[in-house]
Amino acid sequence: MTVIATQPQSIEPVFHLEDEHAHADGASTMLGFWIYLMSDCLIFAILFATFGVLGGNYAAGPAPKDLFDLDLVAINTAMLLFSSITYGFAMLAVERGKVGSTQIWLAVTGVFGLCFLGIELFEFAHMIGEGATPQRSAFLSSFFTLVGTHGLHVTFGLVWLVTLMAQVAVHGLIPANRRRLMCLSMFWHFLDVVWIGVFTFVYLMGMLR
Amino acid sequence: MSANAGMHHGGHEAPEGHATLRGYVTGFALSVILTAIPFWLVMDNVLGNKQAAAVVIMVFAAAQVVVHMIYFLHMNSRAEQGWTMLALIFTIVMVVIALSGSLWVMYHLNANMMPVHDMRSMP
Numbered sequence: 001m002t003v004i005a006t007q008p009q010s011i012e013p014v015f016h017l018e019d020e021h022a023h024a025d026g027a028s029t030m031l032g033f034w035i036y037l038m039s040d041c042l043i044f045a046i047l048f049a050t051f052g053v054l055g056g057n058y059a060a061g062p063a064p065k066d067l068f069d070l071d072l073v074a075i076n077t078a079m080l081l082f083s084s085i086t087y088g089f090a091m092l093a094v095e096r097g098k099v100g101s102t103q104i105w106l107a108v109t110g111v112f113g114l115c116f117l118g119i120e121l122f123e124f125a126h127m128i129g130e131g132a133t134p135q136r137s138a139f140l141s142s143f144f145t146l147v148g149t150h151g152l153h154v155t156f157g158l159v160w161l162v163t164l165m166a167q168v169a170v171h172g173l174i175p176a177n178r179r180r181l182m183c184l185s186m187f188w189h190f191l192d193v194v195w196i197g198v199f200t201f202v203y204l205m206g207m208l209r
Numbered sequence: 210m211s212a213n214a215g216m217h218h219g220g221h222e223a224p225e226g227h228a229t230l231r232g233y234v235t236g237f238a239l240s241v242i243l244t245a246i247p248f249w250l251v252m253d254n255v256l257g258n259k260q261a262a263a264v265v266i267m268v269f270a271a272a273q274v275v276v277h278m279i280y281f282l283h284m285n286s287r288a289e290q291g292w293t294m295l296a297l298i299f300t301i302v303m304v305v306i307a308l309s310g311s312l313w314v315m316y317h318l319n320a321n322m323m324p325v326h327d328m329r330s331m332p
Contacts, residue, residue, distance in 0.1 A: 031289045045308055049308050070251065084237070085237040189281040192277060208259045
């Protein structure tokens with residue numbers, strides 16, 4: 001309370017009139033989207049931790065060695081890696097302002113993404129057909145949750161990709177669309193980063209168990 | 210890139226980093242190598258030692274994550290005045306705590322709960 005009393009009254013009050021300079025539309029979008037990706041990263045971290053804890057509890061059911069086909073996983077990994085670099089080519093086309101080449105590379109990315117999803121769904125269907133359903137054991141519950149969440153992200157990434165292709169077709173490479181394409185670029189590459197964790201910790205380490 | 214330097218002056222637009230064809234191709238080539246080696250190690254059981262193989266493929270995964278961060282996500286300490294890097298470091302700290310903490314605690318929980326079915330032999 002004494003602090004208030006000792007404030008000198010004679011000094012002129014200082015007003016900070018200098019406003020913060022204007023921010024362009026969407027100037028903080030990239031940082032905001034990055035923070036969203038980091039929070040997504042925490043979701044995956046928890047799912048990885050769950051899988052790490054439960055991944056060995058087979059409940060006398062099938063183990064990774066009985067279920068996983070590493071050839072299929074290798075093909076899937078290649079699909080996602082190819083889609084990453086083709087999205088990179090799309091971003092390079094965006095920087096050069098080439099609408100046609102952007103659309104082609106986005107379409108190629110989408111095809112690779114669809115191949116990834118198709119192979120993953122084939123794998124899931126095969127596993128479920130063999131009786132390895134999410135209900136079978138804690139290992140399978142955590143497996144389907146982790147890999148399924150990643151697949152769901154890829155699915156929504158594809159929906160987003162198609163939306164942006166429509167946006168670019170209608171409006172061209174306007175600044176707003178460039179920004180959206182940048183966001184999807186980060187999202188797409190981020191999913192590839194998560195997949196590195198999936199194929200290493202789930203599939204490769206599973207085969208080593 | 211000189212092409213995109215014009216539209217990103219003033220540090221307000223999103224920093225596109227250094228997206229170049231060479232960067233993407235380099236990142237892709239490194240990723241292919243860093244993916245192929247762990248798959249080869251596990252599929253052909255090259256090391257013959259599961260523990261060693263697990264450690265080696267984890268090192269390769271960490272290296273590939275760094276490659277993706279640099280060449281695909283264009284991470285650097287200058288983007289957004291360093292805030293993206295700060296968010297990344299914070300997330301890494303959180304992930305390490307969550308992962309190592311969960312595994313550590315649950316492993317010890319398992320280890321300590323193991324003899325629970327054998328109560329008759331207890332004094």
